[in-house]
Amino acid sequence: MRILVAMSGGVDSSVAAALLVDAGHEVVGATMKLWGGAGDSGCCSVADVADARRVADHLGIDHHVFNFTESFNAHVVDPYVEAHRQGATPNPCIECNRHLKFDAFLDRARRLGFEAIATGHYARVIAKEDGHFALTRGEDPKKDQSYVLSMLTQEQLRHLLLPIGEMEKSATREYARSRGLRTAEKPESQEVCFIASHTKGVGRGSFLQERIALHAGTVIERESGVKQGEVPAIELVTIGQRRGIGTANSGRPRYVVDVDLARRQVIVGDQDDLLVDGYEINSWTFVDAPLAMGAEVLVQASAHGRALPARLTPLGVTLHAPSRRIAPGQIVACYLGDHVVASGVIAR
Amino acid sequence: MVVIDSSRLEGAYLDHAATTPVDPEVVEAMLPYLQGHYANPSGIYRSAREVRRSLDEAHESVAQALGARPEELVFTGSGTEADNFAVIGVANARTTDGPTRLLVSAIEHHAVLRPAEELGAELLAVTPEGVLDLVALQAVLDERVALVSVMAVNNEVGTEQPIATIRELVRAHSPEALLHTDAIQALPWYDLAELTAGCDLVSVSAHKVGGPKGVGALVVREQARTRCTPVMLGGQQERGWRAGTENVAGIIGFAAALARTVERRAATIVRVAALRDRLIARIDAHPGGVIELTTRAHRHPGIAHLHIPGIDQEELLLALDARGVAASAGSACASGALDPSHVLLAMGRSLAVARSSIRLSLGTTTTVDEVEYAATALLSAVDQLRA
Numbered sequence: 001m002r003i004l005v006a007m008s009g010g011v012d013s014s015v016a017a018a019l020l021v022d023a024g025h026e027v028v029g030a031t032m033k034l035w036g037g038a039g040d041s042g043c044c045s046v047a048d049v050a051d052a053r054r055v056a057d058h059l060g061i062d063h064h065v066f067n068f069t070e071s072f073n074a075h076v077v078d079p080y081v082e083a084h085r086q087g088a089t090p091n092p093c094i095e096c097n098r099h100l101k102f103d104a105f106l107d108r109a110r111r112l113g114f115e116a117i118a119t120g121h122y123a124r125v126i127a128k129e130d131g132h133f134a135l136t137r138g139e140d141p142k143k144d145q146s147y148v149l150s151m152l153t154q155e156q157l158r159h160l161l162l163p164i165g166e167m168e169k170s171a172t173r174e175y176a177r178s179r180g181l182r183t184a185e186k187p188e189s190q191e192v193c194f195i196a197s198h199t200k201g202v203g204r205g206s207f208l209q210e211r212i213a214l215h216a217g218t219v220i221e222r223e224s225g226v227k228q229g230e231v232p233a234i235e236l237v238t239i240g241q242r243r244g245i246g247t248a249n250s251g252r253p254r255y256v257v258d259v260d261l262a263r264r265q266v267i268v269g270d271q272d273d274l275l276v277d278g279y280e281i282n283s284w285t286f287v288d289a290p291l292a293m294g295a296e297v298l299v300q301a302s303a304h305g306r307a308l309p310a311r312l313t314p315l316g317v318t319l320h321a322p323s324r325r326i327a328p329g330q331i332v333a334c335y336l337g338d339h340v341v342a343s344g345v346i347a348r
Numbered sequence: 349m350v351v352i353d354s355s356r357l358e359g360a361y362l363d364h365a366a367t368t369p370v371d372p373e374v375v376e377a378m379l380p381y382l383q384g385h386y387a388n389p390s391g392i393y394r395s396a397r398e399v400r401r402s403l404d405e406a407h408e409s410v411a412q413a414l415g416a417r418p419e420e421l422v423f424t425g426s427g428t429e430a431d432n433f434a435v436i437g438v439a440n441a442r443t444t445d446g447p448t449r450l451l452v453s454a455i456e457h458h459a460v461l462r463p464a465e466e467l468g469a470e471l472l473a474v475t476p477e478g479v480l481d482l483v484a485l486q487a488v489l490d491e492r493v494a495l496v497s498v499m500a501v502n503n504e505v506g507t508e509q510p511i512a513t514i515r516e517l518v519r520a521h522s523p524e525a526l527l528h529t530d531a532i533q534a535l536p537w538y539d540l541a542e543l544t545a546g547c548d549l550v551s552v553s554a555h556k557v558g559g560p561k562g563v564g565a566l567v568v569r570e571q572a573r574t575r576c577t578p579v580m581l582g583g584q585q586e587r588g589w590r591a592g593t594e595n596v597a598g599i600i601g602f603a604a605a606l607a608r609t610v611e612r613r614a615a616t617i618v619r620v621a622a623l624r625d626r627l628i629a630r631i632d633a634h635p636g637g638v639i640e641l642t643t644r645a646h647r648h649p650g651i652a653h654l655h656i657p658g659i660d661q662e663e664l665l666l667a668l669d670a671r672g673v674a675a676s677a678g679s680a681c682a683s684g685a686l687d688p689s690h691v692l693l694a695m696g697r698s699l700a701v702a703r704s705s706i707r708l709s710l711g712t713t714t715t716v717d718e719v720e721y722a723a724t725a726l727l728s729a730v731d732q733l734r735a
Contacts, residue, residue: 031683033683036681046682046683065683065684065685066662067662067686067687069685070703108663111732111733111735112663
């Protein structure tokens with residue numbers, strides 16, 4: 001099969017490419033240049049492109065660089081900034097997957113005559129007997145990345161290979177070593193790739209500060225309505241946060257339970273005040289057929305969060321047991337067992 | 349080592365504006381200086397003097413081809429270095445009571461634009477046809493201008509710039525300004541003695557005319573010497589104008605390549621222009637759709653710059669590569685991805701147009717078969733991507 005592998009320059013996509021080469025496929029590698037800004041970090045740096053190219057050379061396959069910076073700006077960076085302006089906390093990696101990796105990249109691969117694309121995600125695509133495709137968790141529970149792929153649909157899964165989904169991370173590194181790949185010991189990248197900083201909070205703040213006006217906010221105790229302190233930038237405050245809100249001396253841990261952007265107020269309370277019975281969700285996408293109302297699912301609200309039993313409702317999901325609030329803009333993935341079935345965005 | 353015999357591959361090389369194949373006779377001329385004559389030409393012993401004599405001859409022959417005197421010619425490590433030398437050299441020579449403004453055209457190569465940007469230069473506008481806007485130029489010229497830099501021929505769209513008129517305007521309105529022209533793309537196609545007559549600083553490069561990579565030259569005319577300072581400092585090579593042990597084999601190769609280019613230029617122009625027109629005619633005749641020439645302004649024979657609406661240039665170049673056709677677009681950034689062409693944007697084209705344009709460039713080795721093959725490949729690639 002002719003396969004285009006998205007190679008980020010990390011060990012996972014390097015091994016994905018190597019496995020396909022070793023299985024006898026006709027493989028070409030490509031690295032997406034996504035960010036043209038100052039931050040030469042994360043998934044689009046020159047050094048990472050060089051790693052991807054040299055791994056491709058080592059495997060004896062062609063390697064290209066695709067310039068998707070304009071699309072990345074339009075679909076990931078600009079919405080990320082705008083969401084913060086509106087007080088939401090988006091997940092840029094999922095939007096990148098949605099609009100770049102499994103849209104622009106896949107489209108280009110198809111136009112260039114490739115039958116499939118492959119990525120180095122820890123998840124599995126399974127062909128079902130009815131000709132449809134299922135998306136399931138990866139073999140390695142600690143590394144499972146099905147959450148960030150939860151917005152995929154049949155049309156994308158049909159052309160997607162996830163060669164390392166059956167492997168544990170240690171086995172991936174071992175394969176890289178045995179194959180002599182220069183990325184074998186490369187550390188994971190955790191940062192948001194277009195924000196150049198190792199301290200996430202600071203980097204995000206200065207990144208957003210250059211793009212939107214940040215406003216000071218008052219920190220208010222939920223029950224008493226008494227002012228507890230101030231925050232310099234309310235747009236950077238996220239629900240569930242307990243540090244950096246000036247409540248260190250209040251004697252007991254205080255959590256952000258709500259952010260009222262219009263009144264410039266951060267409401268804090270006990271951990272229990274964060275508990276909700278369900279999530280309001282919009283913008284559903286379904287991996288296959290839409291789920292019926294009342295369907296019992298497991299919902300997961302972060303890449304490695306716990307999957308909680310819930311029931312689908314017209315407005316979102318009702319949890320079987322109360323759980324912590326999720327910030328607007330975050331993604332919720334729904335599972336049936338290990339199978340991803342839907343993905344939605346937490347409403348404002 | 350893998351030896352690739354390109355004559356046995358099916359395909360076409362249409363990226364002569366990026367670089368040209370080294371002429372076998374040029375390789376022959378260079379070999380003695382890679383194999384036997386290793387002496388440093390700065391030495392005082394016999395073997396060094398022999399190398400020095402060959403270098404002096406190369407100086408004389410390249411200078412003559414450029415319409416310069418040998419002592420006005422400074423060999424550099426690349427065309428980019430020559431451009432940097434001109435811009436930075438003039439900027440560094442400015443005095444507090446003399447002219448200070450630096451003007452460069454918006455369609456210069458990055459080798460001029462980047463140093464100009466660092467030094468706070470002003471950009472000169474071009475017309476939608478890719479030619480310097482002379483009205484706009486006249487409006488910004490005054491006695492405070494220290495440097496005007498306008499390339500002789502644009503490297504992307506191939507448009508010839510009205511250097512003679514520019515020179516007259518500069519002399520009339522900015523009497524103290526130096527005029528630099530990047531003639532790197534012009535060198536294969538024009539008699540530079542004529543085209544760049546009266547320019548104070550002229551950049552050229554060897555590898556665009558069948559010479560080796562890593563050799564360029566800057567003409568620094570006598571009247572410019574007090575207003576342009578050396579940038580590379582160290583030994584007294586090139587009469588103190590460019591320190592660093594000479595790239596002897598490269599300079600010898602440059603001289604040999606340029607001599608051959610000059611000798612054949614008239615015939616080459618006729619032949620390549622016919623091939624370029626044949627290529628464009630094939631593309632024009634395609635029933636499937638619109639492929640537009642970026643400009644029909646006066647341009648050199650080797651370039652066909654195309655806009656193919658709705659097609660992404662990266663995809664088209666890859667589809668051409670898959671068919672064995674080498675072509676290019678815009679300029680590559682540090683990661684190897686293509687950036688949209690600043691030349692097209694300066695010509696007033698949209699980002700979408702800049703993202704769907706490519707350059708096919710022909711040269712001395714281009715054949716009818718290559719052109720026919722490339723036209724067929726281009727049309728089939730366009731059809732594939734539009735399907």
